Amino acid sequence: MDLESESKINFIPCIRWVKQGVAKTNPEKVQLTKEELVQIINETKSKLQIAESEESTSGNASTTVDDEFKLEHYDDEEENDNNPLGVASLAELPTEAEENFSDSDDSEKEDERLKIDDNLILAGRVDGDASSLEIYVYNDSEGSLYVHHDFLLPSFPLCIEWLDHEPGHSPGNYCAIGSMDPIIDIWDLDIINCLEPAYSLGKKAKKKKNIKHVGHHDAVLSLSWNHNFHHILASGSVDSTIILWDLDRAEPSVTIKSFTDKVQCLDWHKLEAQALLAG
Template structure:
């Protein structure tokens, strides 16, 4: 099975996927809520957004710079404390006249709840896909059903800023468990969207705010783009964020403010990951060629290792609690044991490692991807370097993100920058070499910590 999306007849100058995230089965509502807006209500929303939108040439230049991921030029930091709130929705598409939108009133008011595609089944996974198309930044919510071999876009929403990372979480202060998507972007403010709401124009809530002297508003959070996010699976009110500003913030979502700040990196912090079993242990990698492990109960001390390039991707081995892998800007993958130090290092790709995922069900299964366009499947053991099982070009051109499905040990999703084909879901068992290497390997059902006791 090889499913592809986004077959475009006329590609935009920019059309690529910088980030994606799987959502486990059984999380989403079967019938997501729909925001019903009349044309008049939407006109007012856009008018309100326009009143906040900067029209200076600096702002326009900054928006153009974001298309090339030029983080340093994205913000007008000299006038940082004068920034107004972010704008959302159709304004991001540069729509100046509401009548430019075809079939707008029908799209906003038509109740198609009887459509079978709108109903999310218990056997469905969601895939949250951050996409940049032309001047628009979009979150697309795909539905994937392995049994049926089906994949389709259920709904999407427009984002206020270029998406750089996505994290799923179930937490909103004062509400029951839900289905939320946190997005780190070129903005220092983290937006959390309710995935169970269709036609949503604004996030459910934010983390962080820009300072404003005019409004007497203090600065909260990062001062530059957010490069990675990690939600704590044991303490659901805790979210970690990594930024271009060289810091890691540990957010108390209930308070809406950071509870701790980590400032030991000498360059941008590109990747972070909470340990699934040890609630206080955070793994982080930066552009200063270091990777560090923190015990967040005592941030004064931490473990640190030097790696052979900038840390692009990191992940814990879910079956070996002290082991983690690092993918670097030089195309290497390094394995480090927290107790014994570096275990092995290999040259995995010709360019930076932009995708890396370890199976929590199939022992020894490692997948990697790179902007060199290649996707590779490896078989690893703790003591030895991985054996290459399969490599192929996914035809996504440069691959920017890749992740294994949490419910299906051999299904991956990947995003790239091929304008005609930038998103793919692939079942690895369709590859003969992978089936031969892993098909008979006993699968492991991971024990999950009792969330209720630590929530």
Template sequence: MNVNVVPCTTWVKRGVAAPNPEKVQLTPAELEGIIKRTQTQLEDIDSDSEVNDQNDHVVANGNQTTNSAPSGENAASTDEFNFENYDDEDGNIHCSIGGLAVINADGTDPFVTVGEDEDVDSEKEDDIIKPDDNLVLVAHVEGDASLLEIFVYNEKEGSFYCHHDLLLPAFPLCMEWLSFDPSDAKPANFCAIGDMTPIIQVWDLDLIDCLEPAFTLGSKPKKKKKQKRVGHKDAVLDLSWNSNYTHVLASGSVDQTVLLWDLENGTPVTKIKHFAEKVQSIAFHPRETHHLLTGSADSTAKLFDCRTDDTFKSWEATGEVERVLWNHFDPNYFFISTNNGNIECVDVRQGQHVWQKKAHEKEITGLSLSSSCPGLLVTSSDDSVIKIWDVLDIHTMDLVFEKKTNLGALQCLSSCPDSPFVFASGGDNKSHNYKVWDLMEITAVAERFKGRSLINSDSVSTSSDSHQGELMEVTEDMECITLKDKNKVK
């Protein structure tokens, strides 16, 4: 598979990562166990695929026929990411660890020729993550290999380098940082990743040379073992962590559902099914902890109140919804980007659009607000263009700067949580596909925003302290934020 792309990226706040990430030291027995489990999983996948292939053949009136896939324009509209034919492409989305790892009888790796006493310590200082460092998480797919690359970015020093990376089992499509560890009461430094499979992988970013995720969410059915499916039925396109209720993670999927996961026990407790197409973007409200915003390819954005049965508001968009974004400076409004290059602003209180604007020539894959500079909105698109807007006046959208990048078709965009003018974007250019932008180096941006008062978005509140306390008490139990479909979520 001839590909080199960064499909998703996100940031980790300063002071969160462990100063000295722990290097995993596997015993030969542990490594052998991982290899055997991986081989068993791959065998189960192959076995289930054979069964599914047999079931795809329908016998009618004694004649064998096959279910045909849509073709032409219809196929493009219903299967944008070519999920139908993904398994038939060259390469394998699963990592065949069994063919890569070899262990000698004495427990040594025959491919390692440098002894421990010969290790070079010249880069030891780079291994230490300082309090003023940000981590930048980059999903990187090159050929058949999918990696989660953990970069260190220090704005003051101007440094940016890869600290360590993790080998992923499948093509990543979305990621979300979270600090909830079901096995430890202390805050964690985890990254949840949705990929081409229905299973969500959660990785510990404070571990180096880790071969397995800290835990996974969901499981595929195993017909031979008579195990039922848990979770999604298809690829996971977006994730949203509820930072107010840290044990709650939402996921949107190609299977036209949103699931709310209880991270305490790793199970889905709520299923939202009010969609006619794949769910491409989801976001919890920054203050109202029960409210979940969704955008799907059925050209609608929906706002759900997770405390009540089937309660939601819906807005028609001008195209398939690619991204949804709360205005965290004033969460009475949110933004929508679409596959035909439009951006739309919606007033939740009035239940109607404030404006819509043609912003790009192709689908808008990135939609991000500055962490603390009000009105600074950045968009990126499949047309390779990045644009900077001023939306301080919520009734207008003023273009400040635009640039055609050399990153290829832009796939993702993310704002630094600690620096108001630092953003990162990734694309599919095979030779250069990732960049961290300091927007203050752009004259037009500096002139527009340098005098603007910065606001810590975490301090903005639309609810009184007493009301917020009431919400926290009401939803202390996960049962309180479940919807009608919660029973037997599979």
């Protein structure tokens, strides 16, 4: 028996329905150019090297990132037999290899199309060390339930809230995610293969760049969007505070500090826009 596989974490900590009819029938699909892919690869290498440097400085690194992932060989011209399509080979794709980045064929586009009677379910999933947001399609008349597309998340998801607001845009189909990280990410659900959120709420302090802390100081456990004032989102945290965010400015409008323990659930009143229930 493989004890490691038996004890592997795989569960869904949070779910949310999406109102029927708000999603685009034909979601947009991100198509990366070779230059964009190479840029992402280089940025990832840089982040790995920075992480290794910070860990080695703290004296906790027994095996370096370079040793584990062989970063020093990624730029070698010679192909690695054990990894024929590794980072180096992707970064060195020939200019004429346009077929690697071609548009989806007609059958794929048909699979991505949403029907008028489709229902969407948002599910935060944790699978081992990986976290993701999965967008399920449920069709009652067809008896079907499947993952339409998903987003990789940077942190363990704890709560999900649907909203239609992005500054400077017409009402859309968005999802706010609270996680073990104090930053709240808002994703555009009508975009497939998206690598980054549409926008984020909160900032971590960075002394070297003179960036001040904004928002929560600990994990975000609860979210509630105000259906009457669409630019207001409430968030509750382990830090025992509630923040009312002004989405137009992506800044806290009000911070409520009257609690003595973590705020685990929130819900705006459906008719009285000023009334917020908190647990």
